[in-house]
Amino acid sequence: MKPVRPAALVDVGRYPMDNLDGPSGTEFLASCRSELQEKSICVLEGFVKPHALAGMVKETRALIPLGYYYDRPRTSYEGNDYVDRNWPSDHPRTVEHTNRYRQVLNYQIPNDSLVRSVFHWPALTEFVRRILGFDTLYTCACPHLALTLQIAMEGDSNGWHYDSNNGNITLLIQEPDSGGEFEYVPGLREDHDEHYDDVRAVFEAPRRHARRTDIRPGTLVLFNGKYALHRVAPVGPTKRPRIIAIFSYDRRPDKLFSRDYIDMVRSFRQDAETGLNPRP
Numbered sequence: 001m002k003p004v005r006p007a008a009l010v011d012v013g014r015y016p017m018d019n020l021d022g023p024s025g026t027e028f029l030a031s032c033r034s035e036l037q038e039k040s041i042c043v044l045e046g047f048v049k050p051h052a053l054a055g056m057v058k059e060t061r062a063l064i065p066l067g068y069y070y071d072r073p074r075t076s077y078e079g080n081d082y083v084d085r086n087w088p089s090d091h092p093r094t095v096e097h098t099n100r101y102r103q104v105l106n107y108q109i110p111n112d113s114l115v116r117s118v119f120h121w122p123a124l125t126e127f128v129r130r131i132l133g134f135d136t137l138y139t140c141a142c143p144h145l146a147l148t149l150q151i152a153m154e155g156d157s158n159g160w161h162y163d164s165n166n167g168n169i170t171l172l173i174q175e176p177d178s179g180g181e182f183e184y185v186p187g188l189r190e191d192h193d194e195h196y197d198d199v200r201a202v203f204e205a206p207r208r209h210a211r212r213t214d215i216r217p218g219t220l221v222l223f224n225g226k227y228a229l230h231r232v233a234p235v236g237p238t239k240r241p242r243i244i245a246i247f248s249y250d251r252r253p254d255k256l257f258s259r260d261y262i263d264m265v266r267s268f269r270q271d272a273e274t275g276l277n278p279r280p
């Protein structure tokens with residue numbers, strides 16, 4: 001197989017990732033930073049070129065049967081699937097949301113895949129580093145969770161939550177026929193105030209209180225989810241699953257996720273229905 005040049009997969013004419021110090025690169029960085037700061041989200045539509053995206057759809061669909069079927073309700077708060085019973089039973093802290101999708105882990109994604117070559121592209125890591133404002137940034141070293149795919153079929157959802165850190169980077173590879181939108185509420189909580197009544201309102205009427213994105217496949221999204229409540233809405237009837245790649249970075253070159261967490265993820269079944277139909 002020919003080595004893949006990541007710069008040929010990405011629309012570098014539109015997004016000057018390989019020339020961040022040039023005038024257009026400086027302007028590009030500034031606009032990404034301000035989008036992220038003002039809206040908690042920076043959306044780079046058409047980041048991956050159509051031919052590369054078609055290749056990614058093909059290669060990631062083939063990996064779906066390997067995925068671990070993560071099916072464990074989550075609360076919105078730290079610890080995800082741990083419910084702190086010190087809080088009343090109808091409190092936002094104890095409300096559990098459907099959290100269900102297949103997860104293909106890093107080591108299951110081939111080294112020569114297109115999605116991995118974009119993830120490991122040094123220009124992308126440098127771009128993310130500059131946007132997030134860190135002195136150092138590395139692609140995560142975890143053999144299990146550095147690069148993952150989340151695949152959502154009908155009824156699957158990544159329930160309302162906050163991330164433990166800002167700076168979640170995703171690449172949407174395939175969208176479902178209905179549902180599966182990314183919904184979020186920027187700045188819903190603050191360090192000194194969780195604004196629980198507002199959280200309740202979002203749970204009760206997401207369409208009224210949350211922003212809903214219409215992200216097309218091929219889009220790179222940078223998202224600050226530490227203070228912005230967010231979810232992937234349940235996928236509706238669909239012939240094809242939602243497929244998203246999650247790129248994980250760390251300020252240290254040796255970041256590994258905990259053994260307990262990895263053991264949990266790997267304990268999930270791999271024999272669930274894939275829901276894959278022949279493409280129309």
Ligand SMILES: O=C(O)CCC(=O)C(=O)O
Binds near residue numbers: 150170230231232244
């Ligand atoms: O699938 C997505 O669009 C976002 C996933 C997410 O919120 C997360 O990985 O924390």
Ligand SMILES: [Fe+2]
Binds near residue numbers: 230
């Ligand atoms: Fe998240």
